[in-house]
Amino acid sequence: MFVNPLTALCMVDVMRKEGHKAIVHTVAASNLGQMLIKLCQKENISLVNIVRSQSQHELLKEMGAKWVCNSASPHFLQDLTNAIEATGATLVFDPIGGGDLLTQIMAVMEKSLVQFEPYSRYGSATRKQAYIYGVLDRSPTTIRLNFGLAFGISGWLLTHYMQTLSTTERLQMQARVLADLKTVFACHYTRVVSLAEALHLDEIAIYCQRATGGKYLINPSSGLSA
Numbered sequence: 483m484f485v486n487p488l489t490a491l492c493m494v495d496v497m498r499k500e501g502h503k504a505i506v507h508t509v510a511a512s513n514l515g516q517m518l519i520k521l522c523q524k525e526n527i528s529l530v531n532i533v534r535s536q537s538q539h540e541l542l543k544e545m546g547a548k549w550v551c552n553s554a555s556p557h558f559l560q561d562l563t564n565a566i567e568a569t570g571a572t573l574v575f576d577p578i579g580g581g582d583l584l585t586q587i588m589a590v591m592e593k594s595l596v597q598f599e600p601y602s603r604y605g606s607a608t609r610k611q612a613y614i615y616g617v618l619d620r621s622p623t624t625i626r627l628n629f630g631l632a633f634g635i636s637g638w639l640l641t642h643y644m645q646t647l648s649t650t651e652r653l654q655m656q657a658r659v660l661a662d663l664k665t666v667f668a669c670h671y672t673r674v675v676s677l678a679e680a681l682h683l684d685e686i687a688i689y690c691q692r693a694t695g696g697k698y699l700i701n702p703s704s705g706l707s708a
């Protein structure tokens with residue numbers, strides 16, 4: 483009810499406040515990614531989803547996602563180019579952190595933008611913004627500066643962003659989560675465990691994998707005698 487739903491709402495808030503037309507989201511088959519897809523569908527927002535396997539691609543297509551690009555596909559860069567050109571996305575949220583996917587996305591955005599702007603040796607004048615909001619890959623983040631000089635790459639945390647919102651905005655978002663808890667923000671759990679079970683090593687080994695569709699629900703009342 484808290485972190486992932488509010489993060490999806492805040493991503494859309496960032497997009498609107500910064501004046502972007504669409505969002506690119508990496509790790510789009512995650513729990514948060516699936517919420518963002520449903521939220522963007524409901525709000526008619528263009529969302530470019532990046533996944534890393536064919537099964538994730540199929541999952542999101544079944545959900546009705548329009549733009550899904552599989553980074554493991556040989557057509558990835560072409561698919562991403564088509565999606566970014568069609569949506570005009572200049573904003574990316576990335577929880578991977580490490581590697582060079584971010585650079586690839588920013589370069590595709592730049593190529594798409596320069597086609598419609600007067601030539602400048604400094605690249606497009608339109609700002610591209612990337613927010614790294616997770617560290618799923620702990621290897622170094624590789625940035626090749628092949629996307630002009632109008633860009634920002636920043637860290638992003640829900641707690642910090644919530645502190646920039648007014649009380650009214652925060653209350654509106656919380657009310658929105660409650661209203662859509664069983665639809666947009668509905669969550670599937672692979673297993674319900676008690677507090678004691680959550681400490682079993684074999685359970686920890688499963689839920690620490692951070693795999694798609696692998697959420698556990700901890701029920702503190704479970705396993706307690708009456």
Ligand SMILES: NC(=O)c1ccc[n+]([C@@H]2O[C@H](COP(=O)([O-])OP(=O)(O)OC[C@H]3O[C@@H](n4cnc5c(N)ncnc54)[C@H](OP(=O)(O)O)[C@@H]3O)[C@@H](O)[C@H]2O)c1
Binds near residue numbers: 489534577578616696
């Ligand atoms: N900064 C913030 O305020 C904030 C707020 C909310 C969430 N988050 C972050 O957002 C991320 C998603 O959260 P969630 O609860 O939605 O996760 P989740 O449902 O547990 O899903 C984790 C996803 O990460 C993918 N993944 C794992 N390692 C990866 C890697 N090295 N490269 C690419 N993909 C990888 C998994 O794909 P496979 O099945 O292919 O492994 C899976 O789809 C987490 O990193 C979380 O910490 C941050």
